[in-house]
Amino acid sequence: MSLEFHASIPFVESLGITLEDLGDGEATLHFAPRPEHCNSFGVTHGGALATFSDILMAMAACSVNRDAGAITIEMKNSYLRPAPVSDSGAPLVGKGKLLHRTRSMLFVEGRIYDAEGHLCVVSSGTFKYAVRKPSDQTTEPSA
Numbered sequence: 697m698s699l700e701f702h703a704s705i706p707f708v709e710s711l712g713i714t715l716e717d718l719g720d721g722e723a724t725l726h727f728a729p730r731p732e733h734c735n736s737f738g739v740t741h742g743g744a745l746a747t748f749s750d751i752l753m754a755m756a757a758c759s760v761n762r763d764a765g766a767i768t769i770e771m772k773n774s775y776l777r778p779a780p781v782s783d784s785g786a787p788l789v790g791k792g793k794l795l796h797r798t799r800s801m802l803f804v805e806g807r808i809y810d811a812e813g814h815l816c817v818v819s820s821g822t823f824k825y826a827v828r829k830p831s832d833q834t835t836e837p838s839a
Contacts, residue, residue, distance in 0.1 A: 701715055703765060722793050745817050749806045749808060766802060769801075776818065
């Protein structure tokens with residue numbers, strides 16, 4: 697059973713990424729890549745995996761402050777093995793963990809596993825807390 701994201705993210709919705717568990721600096725998300733998410737080798741495109749990783753880490757960061765969002769400052773992805781599209785439709789599993797935070801910055805890591813539990817991607821990122829404003833205003837980072 698999927699949880700609800702605390703903000704509407706149309707791009708994430710279009711990819712079908714789901715939030716499975718969230719709390720205490722950790723997040724678990726699922727992503728079942730479809731053929732349109734593949735590269736020319738028939739495995740999940742690195743850009744789709746980078747997006748999955750970005751959302752995964754941001755959710756882990758926000759799990760300790762649900763009133764704020766997180767803006768990506770920088771991130772690094774290491775692609776260890778191809779992330780195949782499962783014939784059974786089983787999703788890739790992403791696990792994010794908040795490593796350290798200051799008043800405004802968050803340092804997070806993410807790991808993406810294939811349907812058989814093999815580690816495919818390791819990510820690290822730095823995020824900045826952002827204050828959520830009413831929907832008729834843009835979101836600006838907090839000072």
